[in-house]
Amino acid sequence: MGTVPKLSPFEKFSFGCGDVGCTVIWNVVAMFMTIYYTDDVKIGAAAVAAIMLSVRIFDGLSDLVMGYFLDRTNSKLGKARPWILWSAPFMAIFLILCFSVPDFLGEYGKIIYAFITYFFLTVVIYTACNLAYCSLTSFLTDDLNDRASMNSYRFVMTAAGSLILGYVTPVAAKSLGWLGICVVYGLVALALLLLCFFVCKERIKPQPRRPEDKVSAKESLTVLSKNTFFYFLVAFFMIDFANAGITGSSGMYLARYIIQDDSFFGHLNLAGTLPQAIACFAFPWIMQLLKGKWNCIIVGYILYVIGYGMCTFLVTPDMRIGTYDYYVMLVGLGIKGVGWGIHLVALFAMIADVAEYGEWKAGRRLEGATYSVSSFGFKIGLGIGGAVVGWVLSSVDYDATLAVQPLETLNAILNINFLIPLILSVIGLVLSLLNNLDKVYPQVMKELTVRRAKEAAEIQQAQEQAQTQQQVSLEK
Numbered sequence: 001m002g003t004v005p006k007l008s009p010f011e012k013f014s015f016g017c018g019d020v021g022c023t024v025i026w027n028v029v030a031m032f033m034t035i036y037y038t039d040d041v042k043i044g045a046a047a048v049a050a051i052m053l054s055v056r057i058f059d060g061l062s063d064l065v066m067g068y069f070l071d072r073t074n075s076k077l078g079k080a081r082p083w084i085l086w087s088a089p090f091m092a093i094f095l096i097l098c099f100s101v102p103d104f105l106g107e108y109g110k111i112i113y114a115f116i117t118y119f120f121l122t123v124v125i126y127t128a129c130n131l132a133y134c135s136l137t138s139f140l141t142d143d144l145n146d147r148a149s150m151n152s153y154r155f156v157m158t159a160a161g162s163l164i165l166g167y168v169t170p171v172a173a174k175s176l177g178w179l180g181i182c183v184v185y186g187l188v189a190l191a192l193l194l195l196c197f198f199v200c201k202e203r204i205k206p207q208p209r210r211p212e213d214k215v216s217a218k219e220s221l222t223v224l225s226k227n228t229f230f231y232f233l234v235a236f237f238m239i240d241f242a243n244a245g246i247t248g249s250s251g252m253y254l255a256r257y258i259i260q261d262d263s264f265f266g267h268l269n270l271a272g273t274l275p276q277a278i279a280c281f282a283f284p285w286i287m288q289l290l291k292g293k294w295n296c297i298i299v300g301y302i303l304y305v306i307g308y309g310m311c312t313f314l315v316t317p318d319m320r321i322g323t324y325d326y327y328v329m330l331v332g333l334g335i336k337g338v339g340w341g342i343h344l345v346a347l348f349a350m351i352a353d354v355a356e357y358g359e360w361k362a363g364r365r366l367e368g369a370t371y372s373v374s375s376f377g378f379k380i381g382l383g384i385g386g387a388v389v390g391w392v393l394s395s396v397d398y399d400a401t402l403a404v405q406p407l408e409t410l411n412a413i414l415n416i417n418f419l420i421p422l423i424l425s426v427i428g429l430v431l432s433l434l435n436n437l438d439k440v441y442p443q444v445m446k447e448l449t450v451r452r453a454k455e456a457a458e459i460q461q462a463q464e465q466a467q468t469q470q471q472v473s474l475e476k
Helices: 009-040 045-071 081-098 107-140 144-199 217-225 228-258 264-281 283-290 293-314 324-362 367-395 407-432 441-475
Strands: none
Touching (some): 009 045, 009 081, 009 107, 009 144, 045 107, 045 367, 081 144, 107 144, 107 324, 144 264, 228 264, 228 324, 264 324, 283 293, 367 407
């Protein structure tokens, strides 16, 4: 612990730029792809739900595969950085392709095109880039405060990026079209990811491994199965990003059909994202106040429940800008945003701790496989969230050609935005109260420090013995 120099503010900023690059790609997909498919391309809501969910099933498996390859990557550029370098250009290319569904294709042709482009963007390209980026945390520093600080930078910056996207995209899409705006976003994302690649160097080298220390894919799964907190992380990521997928995909429907103004989406996004950014910025102090990352997760879920609860029970389909329930909604989203900011930084910062717990528990350190939980839960959750939006809209026979939707559809849109996320948040809160990594982590690191020193000494001794034997053989 603390064996490498502190990260500079510019390194933390550059690290954050990497996630902003991913956010530029993914937030456009998460916030606008569903309504692009249903309202612009005219793909049915049920078909959109099927696309979202089927791709995510493959996506979850690809994370485990990518984690396996990442653990076995060793190059002059490091373990994680090479994957960021090669995947960044393809992320930009496939974002453009996803939002370029040809008009001449028939209904089934559009569905097939949407599935294929969405599949390659998420299952292959985004998996490689984002999993490598997330695992980069444990290779940049082993200092817990630096890890918390760099993730604080990261999520303040992604919150700012989300705010800009929320305001700019609905307006820019009308003037530039989806193709034009995605070309711009693709180039911006590419530049940000390359900045992260060139500035952020991997300082923490993996523990030297003897041939007998190498593990197969089956053994990797066995090691993960012994890590109790890996299961909690999977659950938290799936719940949180199912919420994010639901609210992100349905926000434009709320703006278009209840507020009746597409540009309001920016204000809706601001209500939750600005408090999130403030909470992310203040996270190092909040973590000290709450005495641990796990406690931050619990408090985050409590704020989710309060914020979504206010919106669920007090907002009506008659809401308009300036009405009572309009302001209730903004306050509720703000409370949820604070909880999301606290929760999000804690969750990502804690992945490295969970990897170390797994090393302590099973004697193996699997950064890539453990970090796959973030990408796995992130994308499975978002896929479920996007599918839920399609299922609910399909259940009320949503018709994109109607400028004014019937009351049943308006109520469905409110339930998607608030009631379903409330239910998921309650489930997350209950799970977070069942265990607490903060209570065992100090003992874990104390024993790991001793164990690592002993293993390093044994490896060095074995290497010296081999060199001595080789020298003796040469002399003979």
